[in-house]
Amino acid sequence: MKRIYSFNFLTRLMFLLITPVFFQFFAIGFIWHSIYWGVITSVMIIWMAFILLSPLVGRVGCGWFCFMGTTVDFSGKHSFFKTKWKKPKLWVRSLILIPFFISAFSFYYLNSERGITHDFAVIPAFLKLDFNMHYKIVWMTDTLSAIIVGLFLDKRWACKNLCVMGTLYSRGANYSRLISVVDTNKCTLCRKCEKECLLGIPIVDYIKNNEGLVTNSECILCGKCVEVCKSDAMKLKFVWDREKYKNRIKNSSDQQL
């Protein structure tokens, strides 16, 4: 279990390296293009599957797959600012959804009038695998923006405030069954996990107030906290009934007093 972050690191590095070739599969912006053309493409299928699965396995898409998140994390290690955890601004998040979907569906409607849409037929390879100059420029712009955001803004600021997928994921992740869990009997409150968390989640607050269940909808299940915990108190675990789990932990702590 402790090695989970090593696997996470390798997986994310692999996706980062193959993204230039398979950009159309991974880039969230292509969801906008898919709506624009009225076609269900592979990128739409992949990201929609992650959204549908988020009430079960949270934000694994963000933590194991997304090249933007990975780039932000890499550059964020050299960030010029060390800020404290700030909650996402829900109103900013919600406002971003509106222009995203309104503009995409408006273009879809105009294209439909011109008879060049596809009635949302499933055509996975519609956005072809040809990585032409246009896509190269978009990819370079995305990567550069992620590097700048990582260097100058709060940890994963864009994931918490701007990304449309992040907003949709976080709704499902509120109910995720796969959660970071702390064994409160083993924990020494050293705060190492909190310092190293890629999102800067205030994990110790969850240890003190939530029986060790890190039920934060921004958690990307990367396993970094598991790796750094020297007391072996942190795990990624399936918790099917949160209230039952919390009561069980509370009762066992009461008995020890």
Ligand code: SF4
């Ligand atoms: S919030 Fe968006 S940009 Fe961030 S990791 Fe998730 S999908 Fe990628």
Ligand code: SF4
């Ligand atoms: S690193 Fe481990 S022991 Fe330290 S606060 Fe986190 S869970 Fe507790």
Ligand code: SF4
């Ligand atoms: S709480 Fe742990 S698993 Fe979740 S984002 Fe932070 S380091 Fe990753």
